Structures are given as C-alpha cells and as structure tokens.
Amino acid sequence: MTRPTAANFCFGLGLVASSRGEIATLTCCPPSRSFLMSSVWFKKHFSRSGSTANPGKAEALGRGVEQLPAPSLYRRPKFLRGVCSGERLPGRRPIYCPARDRPLQWRTGYAEVINAEKSEFNEDQATCCQISIRRRETGIEEQDWLILCSNQYLAGYYWALFDGHGGPDAAIIASNYLHYCIKQKLEEVVEGITEARPPMHLSGCCICPSDPQFVEEKQIQQEDVVIGALENAFQECDEVIGQEMEASNQSGGCTALAALYLQGKLYVANAGDSRAILVRKQSVVPLSSEFTPETERQRIQQLAFACPKLLADEFTQFEFPRRLKSDDIGQKVLYRDYSMAGWGYKTVEKADLKYPLIHGHGKQTRLLGTLAVSRGLGDHQLKVIDTDVEVKPFLSCIPQVKVFDFASHNIKEDDVLVLATDGLWDVLSNEQVAQIIRSFLDENRTDPYRFSELARSLVHTARGKQHGHQWILDGNSSASYDDISVFVIPLYNRDEDC
C-alpha cells in the first residue's frame, strides 16, 4: 500500500505562536479550503448546513467543506519536516530528531525510530504544540476569534504520543485532532478553570444561595474541571475518529498519552500502554498507569458478566492460567472471575473450553485474542476474526488523568518529564531510563541540544544494534523491535516561554 507522504495536514486551531520557531508555522495556518480533513467531521462540527449541535462553531469556522479529500495521508510528525520523509529505508532503522534550527517548545527533546519491519509504517505519531484557551463569547466575528497571543488567552503547553495498531490512520487523526478537542472542551468550561472554586452554574448565576457551599463540600476544584475537560476531549476525539474512519473506510486504533501544562500544573492523560515518568535527582515519579487487558481484567470481565451477549457464545469470561482442553473437564483448575482479585479453583465444564475473553500473560495478553491494549481511540469497526464479536464495547477511550502541581515541588535544573511509547518501556525499566538520563545530563551540562540528544540516546539504547537479522541490547538480550518514540521535557525553565 502506497500513500502520499509528508502531506500538509495542518489545521488552524488558534495555537499561540512560540518565539522559538516550530509552532509559529502551525499558528499561521488559518482555516481555509486547503485543509485536509474529511467532510463528515467537518460537517458535524462546523458547517452551516450540518448538525445544529454547535451553531457557534459553525458560524465561526464553517467553510470549504465540499471538496475535502480523505484525511489520513501518511506522514511523520510535522516537527520532523525536512529531517524525515516517513519512507521506510530497507533493513535500516535510523533515529530521527527535529532539526536543530527548529527547536521545540521548552527545548523539548524528541527522537523516534521505526520498528524492525513489523509493519509497513511507523505507527507511532507525536504532537507538540501550544494551546491557547480563550473565553468564548457569542456573536464574535471570525477575525476576532483568530486574534492570538492576547491576554484573554490562557496559554497551555501540550505534548502527545499515539501508538497505532491495525494501520497508522487512527494515530494520524488523533495527532491532528486531540489537541483541538482539548482546546474546545477547555474553552467550553473556561469560567470553571479561571476561578479557584468552580461555580455551580457556568454562567456564574446563583440559583440556590448555598451553591458555593455545595461545591465546597464536594471539594470540587479548578483542576477537577480541567480533568473533566480532558476526559471529555478524549471521548470527543474518539467519536471523530470513528466518523472519519467509517467515512473513509479505514480501520485501526491507537493509544493516546497527552501531557498538558496549564496554570502551573501538569496534567498527564493516558489511555493505553505508553508511559510518562518524572525523573528527578533522587526519585522517579510515575505519572501514568498502563491500561492493558491484564491491568483492566476486572472491568472487562464485569462487562461480559453484565452483558453476556457481547461474547456471542464464542468466549468464556473466566480467566485460567492457560487455555483449557477436553482433558481438563471434571478437574478443579485455577480460575478468576470478575469479582475476584485472588484465585480460586473451579470444576471445569465444557463451556470453559471456549477461548478466554482475556488470554496470555505479560506483553502477550490479548483481549478477545485480538488487542494488546484495553484503552485507546478508534477500533470502532474491529471484530474478532471470523466472528461477529465486536471489540469496541470492551475498550475505553477515557484516559486516567494524573496531576502534578509544580507549586508543591521544588523542581531542579535536571528534572525532566519523559513520555514514551511501549517500544521504550518494553526493554528499559523506569530506573534504567532514570540512570541514563541522570548520567547523560551530568556529562552534558552545556550542550544547548542536550535534551534532544538525550532523547536520541534513549531511543538508541532501546533499539540496540543490528546483529544479522536481530536487534540486540548491549548485554546481548533482545532489543525493541517496535516503533519507539520519546519526548524528554525539561521542567526547570518551564515558564520562560509564556
């Protein structure tokens, strides 16, 4: 399958221009007829003739719908422009970083490498940009809407990684749309995130005199409204992907890990098996958890228990250490049901020989024999091969959001946030990554490109070196054959860009 590469896929999202280069090019791209996005989503959200769900948005942006081509033209992240064409080089796995004359916000380091011919494309995608959140007023003109860098805007900084499966399309759409959805959802509740205590009514009116007290009793804070907006944005983005993929007859899904710095706090939203950690001199702070069929076993089994039809008599909801066979019938074997954290023994019946809803162990664990992750975006059409069993009902598109408040921590010069896809974490532990980071930064105090080189070094370590047809680590153990993408984000001078 050949696809155009490095297509112009940008979309003017009211992003605030960075003084440091890359983002400015995104910012200068207002909505116009040249956008590459499918008509389905555009019609729903922006066209005058489409859904009336968002008339305000339709007023502001509803143009140039009719001749839009299909959305997912394969390319690498925009900030690798000029460095990486997206074409696979036969037998080679070069590591790409952004060009030195186009630094990313906060001097963020980034590096990536394609998989060892596991799939045709690098299915990881990445985004790094600023997001400006403004008060939305009704009846505002489009030209006012596009005024940037104003004091009326809250400046947010955003980094995200997406790891696609079943094709690169979902990850591409997510890398283009998720930050837009986040911006939109934050703007919808902006009055709730600019006051220390969000108002009961978004309008600020007080229907019941005790409203402020009710909100206080529930301990609802600014950050809870940001978390709610991130959750809703993932959900919105998932719907967009579903519509896009259906309209263009594409398939696949992706994980999503997004970090947002806003009002002195870092929000890390994760749906999938990528990971974020904060590496400090003396400690490593995990800022995400992985969501896989193994970690979400009980949620998934519980759904199958409540709605057994979803398994269509093809699967058993029970977990066993291995798939059972007819010799096991009548024996008492180890099992777990949805309500159990521990293990029991169950007398095996014929129905237990069905394929298990969740099967395998560790990285090999699969949901319905199909997927290795239990949260993410896309996969709306995915069915278990040769059956009518849909996978989507068991997936969740809702991220878990963790908050790191910089006000409560004395961030030091070499403290960095690391976001990486599972290609890195499959072969390096948090502690190993932290060791590499500490020693690299210690030895490279003055290099202005140190965070970029550090990202390259991490990817290089995890990819290993080629030995015949194998990729091996320094200790001769197996290196990562997967796509690997890494952001290294220095946190010390974080407000310099604002």
Added chain:
Amino acid sequence: MTRPTAANFCFGLGLVASSRGEIATLTCCPPSRSFLMSSVWFKKHFSRSGSTANPGKAEALGRGVEQLPAPSLYRRPKFLRGVCSGERLPGRRPIYCPARDRPLQWRTGYAEVINAEKSEFNEDQATCCQISIRRRETGIEEQDWLILCSNQYLAGYYWALFDGHGGPDAAIIASNYLHYCIKQKLEEVVEGITEARPPMHLSGCCICPSDPQFVEEKQIQQEDVVIGALENAFQECDEVIGQEMEASNQSGGCTALAALYLQGKLYVANAGDSRAILVRKQSVVPLSSEFTPETERQRIQQLAFACPKLLADEFTQFEFPRRLKSDDIGQKVLYRDYSMAGWGYKTVEKADLKYPLIHGHGKQTRLLGTLAVSRGLGDHQLKVIDTDVEVKPFLSCIPQVKVFDFASHNIKEDDVLVLATDGLWDVLSNEQVAQIIRSFLDENRTDPYRFSELARSLVHTARGKQHGHQWILDGNSSASYDDISVFVIPLYNRDEDC
C-alpha cells in the same frame, strides 16, 4: 420489640481450642440437635435430603434439621458473656470489655458501647476465634472429622466486626457464619495454600507438562488462593444471610471487616465502612479502604449506565453537587458521569431533576437515598421506600483483601492491629488513634490487661461524656452517637498461641 438475649447460638465449626479460655467453650460444641440455625441453610448445605451440591458435607454433618428454631436471637458477642446482657440501659452508654478471667486469643483487647439511642439494639457484632483448616478426605467418618489440634490442621486466627443496619439480624448471622464459610472455602482449596506455588489442578495431576510454568508466569502464589477463598467466603455468607432472612421474614444488612492470621501473614478483608490500621512506633499502615457510595461512585454509576432499568425512571445516574430544581433547567451545572473522575458542566434537562443515584456528601452520602455503605452482606429484600427499585444490585458483597506479610516487617512489642467500626473513625483520625495507643502503651508497660484497657480507652474517647442530652468530646465537639466496637490486637507474640 422484645427478643431473647444471650441465647445459645454457638455452632461447632471444628474450631481449635485455645489454651487461654474463651474459645474452648466454642470448640466443645459439636453439631447436634440443640443448634439454633434455620432449616433453609442447613438443608442446603448439610441435609441428606437437601441439595446435592455438597454431598461430602451432607455426609459429615447432615443431622437434626427438622426442629431448628429461627436464627437471630439478639445477643452481644459470646465473649462478653457474664459482662453484658445486651439490654439497653435507659440514657446510659456503659462500655463493655470481656471478663478478665476470660482473655481473648493473643491477649486481644476489645471494647464496645451502644449508640445514643439511635436504634433499639447495638447493631454492631464481633467475633474472635481460631479456625482450623484441615485436608478434607472423602469418606472420612464424623468422629475423625472432629479430631482437633492435630498436625493435619493449619491454625488460623480470626477477628471480625459487623455493623448492622435496618436491624441487628444480618450482623448476628454474619458473626456466626462468616468464619465457618472462611474455614470451608479454605479447606476446599487447602492443597493450593500449602504449596509455595499452587498447582494448576487441585488434584496435583499435571495434564499439560507446562502447567507449573503457566502458573508461574501468572505469578499465582499461595496468598492469592487465600484471597480467593476469602472473597468466595463472603459471597457464600451473603447467600446464607439472604436465605436465612427470607425464610424468617427478616430484613437488614451489615458491613463486614475480617482479619485472618494464617501461615505468617495477616489477611484483612473488608466490605463496608469499618477500618483496620496497623499502628507502629513510627508509622500507621492502613490495612483497609472504606466502601461507600462516595468511594464507589464510578462502579455504581457504571452499572446504572449498563442496566438503566435498575433505576426504574425514578433516579438519575448523574451526580450533581446538590439536587437540582426546575429553576436549574437550561443552565449549565457541574456534574459527573460514570466515566469521569473530574467534573464537567451539563445543560440541565427535566430528567436531571430526578433524585440522584448517589446523593449527599461525606457521611451523609446515600445510595438511592437509602444506604450509607456500598459493600456488605444482606439487604437482599431492600427496596427504596415507596418504589420498586431494589438496592441489592448496586451493593457488592465482595471484600477487598489486603495482605500484610510479617516476614517482611520487624514487628515490635507495641505494634498493634486496630479494627473498629465507623463509630470510632467518625470522630477520631488514624493519627489520633495512633497517638492514644502509643502514649497509653508507653504509660502502661506492665499491666497484663493493657490491650483490653486500651480498647476501652479508645471507645471512651470516641463516645465522650454526656452533657445534657448531648455527647461531647474533650474539646467540646460532638462525640460519636453511633455504636462503637474496637479490637486492639497485639502482634508481637503472635505465634505463642500456636
């Protein structure tokens, strides 16, 4: 309502005799026609003519079913015999401890006080006993079954608290049966808890040569099988309570907090809002979490989302800071749905004015306007007043089990495990309880009854003193009006009893 008090309600469970007194009286009570238990449960589990689900047990114990009277005769814990009659003393709240000449296992301290006339009875119940777990062999004779203190037995130590609601009956049944269910479930899997790595097949046969490897890959350990047995025991006990209460036309439910010491590990199983903490010299280790409509909001809302029929159009699944009224319609107000950890704003529709599935805040939070806990035993018949909405589907009887491995901790002389019902924790924090314990034990080094006196002191502090019709703490704030029950379990010489 008058009920007989201090009835003989014991049941011979193969309990191992303690050298220290109290438990021996329980142990010497073999199954006979004098037992007070309802015929429903007995028939199901033991009678020859009843269910064939457990023919082995029926063989061993199936006798004397026909003339058993109703089960729940109100009484205080058996180990308070001679100290407390169970009768309420008008206007008074005396604190009761076991008699000094009948020490509990491990020199456990216990104290309790009745509520400030909130209900007719003290709805808390408590159990403290040993549990012997033996290999079950088919065809064994009853007299062999009753041989106690043998090397073929694993000795377990058990403490449990039950906090009843809607009447004392469920708590009474649970205090009599839960340890039996635990013993039974552990015996059913005893081969799985006597080997470091539980076998795939309980019989020990190896149908697939890689079975040990499969079990190892899943990291299934001895303690996972104990956890599974505890989970299944709570479920079994809940079924028993359902049958008992239906047969005797009783209602109500209870929380259950059980601690089991077995093979060098402490298992704390909790379903409800009682709490267990380990108080050490320098630290407090929480050994349970509370399960209330507030802490389990997402599980409960998710069920309502999956099965909307359960709400019968009487309730809304959304959470709002307060109950909405018609003036709120059309406004955007703070809300949370099942998938959200954060808060969003929702435009209020008429349907949102229904009573919320979960409503209130803190201790006042109620499930379906009815219950203050979301896990526990019983409540099978409970309906929301004036509706057909059942509460039970939203309750879980499965405990969360936490494990404390003594091999990994250097337990010191004054380290104690505290189990208490919410009556204590409503007015004292973990830290306040720890402070009282440390200073009490420090000042009472030689008193042989120090743990009993300590339990009394904790209950006394939380109950406060009477001031007119009020009960107040030392600082004049409100004391606990609830039933209060406290175990203080010293851990240092824990194996002396074995």
